[in-house]
Amino acid sequence: MNVIQTYLTEHEQEIIDDIKTFVKIESPTADKQAVDEAGAWLCNKIQSYLDIKPQIIEQEETGNHIRFEFGEGEEQILISGHFDTVWQKGDLPLVEEDETIYGPGVIDMKTGDVQILWALRALKEHDTTTNKKIVVLFNGDHEGIASPTSRPYIESEARNSKFGLVAEAATGETGALKTFRKGINRYTIQFKGKGSHSGNDHQSGQSAIQEAAHQVIDLENMTDYEQGTTVNVGEIQGGSGINVRPEHAQIKVDVRITTPQNGKEINERIHALKPYNNQVEIEIQGGEVRPVMMKTEQTEVLFQQAKSYAQSIGFELEQVAVGGGSDGSFIAAQGTPTLDGLGGVGGGPHARNEHINKKFVVPRTTLLTELIKNL
Structure with a gap:
């Protein structure tokens, strides 16, 4: 000693x-x-x-x-x-x-x-x-x-x-x-649709939550275990009431990557997301937080x-x-x-x-x- x-x-x-x-x-x-x-x-x-x-x-x-x-x-x-x-x-x-x-x-x-x-x-x-x-x-x-x-x-x-x-x-x-x-990338994605009464006027609304649901599936499917890339939608918020077509939704995404190149590629893919419903706007913020x-x-x-x-x-x-x-x-x-x-x-x-x-x-x-x- x-x-x-x-x-x-x-x-x-x-x-x-x-x-x-x-x-x-x-x-x-x-x-x-x-x-x-x-x-x-x-x-x-x-x-x-x-x-x-x-x-x-x-x-x-x-x-x-x-x-x-x-x-x-x-x-x-x-x-x-x-x-x-x-x-x-x-x-x-x-x-x-x-x-x-x-x-x-x-x-x-x-x-x-x-x-x-x-x-x-x-x-x-x-x-x-x-x-x-x-x-x-x-x-x-x-x-x-x-x-x-x-x-x-x-x-x-x-x-x-x-x-x-x-x-x-x-x-x-x-x-x-x-x-x-x-490395860690993180994103906040906002969805802006159009609200309406879910019973009296369902057809004129544009659901931000529905759009978010489509994007959640696409994001999670970016996970590639062979490359060591994981994409996790860890938070989701949206809507204002059970009988209201949701005008707004938000998701937060955590990405883990094994090389700087993987991080760059996944960042480009996330920022290139397009809406399934072109009447719902998508705003994407975020990127690398730790290399x-x-x-x-x-x-x-x-x-x-x-x-x-x-x-x-x-x-x-x-x-x-x-x-x-x-x-x-x-x-x-x-x-x-x-x-x-x-x-x-x-x-x-x-x-x-x-x-x-x-x-x-x-x-x-x-x-x-x-x-x-x-x-």
């Missing part, structure tokens, strides 16, 4: 306590005040643990973002994390059962945020120099809205970085890292380094490709080799059983520390 792992083991309960405290500061994405309260907790820890005053990047509508630098070097490493969650206040309680902690955002991704702080604290406490300047960017606009205000900051830092490390949740109970993520996080030869080299560090710590590390999105996609799209999934190990992100396994906290924080120190 090296000195860093020994230090983190000695402070394991403090790390766990930080995770629980942070989870209790509930921070649903749409509640700017709540997100900023969680950000304030992070800022206080950055100052007290690292003696660094972070930069607060103010936002008007979303949660603020937090940026700070650690160490020195001509080259830099970008470490990314978010501190907003999918859960509304009161949706989930914090529950600790033996080796498991349940709670809102515990794995997605407040454990990862805390591990970032403690990895850097371990380096500071041992006067360990890094080969590169470390830039940490925490954002408060991730969940559900795909980081619209933080994306330019993430991309800008990524272009200046040699490597990207993302402390999002690991995959499954084995804790696999993510070296590939699908594909492509795996490259450099990514594989980076993973193999992480795997070697994990073995020296005492555990095996695997890699996977996943369909879920993260800010790692923005980093990798700038040509920066990126490792994602360096955060908590457990399960249930976005589900009511969201949890981490406490026994992985120290080994995973040690792994992150070794990566920061040696890359």
Whole structure:
């Protein structure tokens, strides 16, 4: 056991306590005040643990973002994390059962945020120099809205970085890292027909819902499992009453793609949709919200380094490709080799059983520390 792992083991309960405290500061994405309260907790820890005053990047509508630098070097490493969650206040309680902690955002991704702080604290406490300047960017606009205000900051830092490390949740109970993520396109499609009385004047109405139904079938049929492209109409709204021919309808569409070319092709197909009923107007808005996080030869080299560090710590590390999105996609799209999934190990992100396994906290924080120190 090296000195860093020994230090983190000695402070394991403090790390766990930080995770629980942070989870209790509930921070649903749409509640700017709540997100900023969680950000304030992070800022206080950055100052007290690292003696660094972070930069607060103010936002008007979303949660603020937090940026700070650690160490020195001509080259830099970008470490990314978010501190907003999918859960509304009161949706989930914090529950600790033996080796498991349940709670809102515990794995997605407040454990990862805390591990970032403690990895850097371990380096500071041992006067360990890094080969590169470390830039940490925490954002408060991730969940559900795909980081619209933080994306330019993430991309800008990524272009200046040699490597990207993302402390999002690991995959499954084995804790696999993510070296590939699908890209995400999203669309809102509006249908405008003509209303009429469904009994007295049915024939003069033009049903927006009927048109939407035709388009839903066509959209879903764009799914191609062999290519890895999925099209999901996840929301539909329309009509004003059971006895009224519906003048308006709306659908929202989520698309996952495996290559930039697939994304371009599916985008063109969706924007080229034509109405079955030419008396119903269609308005299509949307496109890419997260690019594909492509795996490259450099990514594989980076993973193999992480795997070697994990073995020296005492555990095996695997890699996977996943369909879920993260800010790692923005980093990798700038040509920066990126490792994602360096955060908590457990399960249930976005589900009511969201949890981490406490026994992985120290080994995973040690792994992150070794990566920061040696890359």
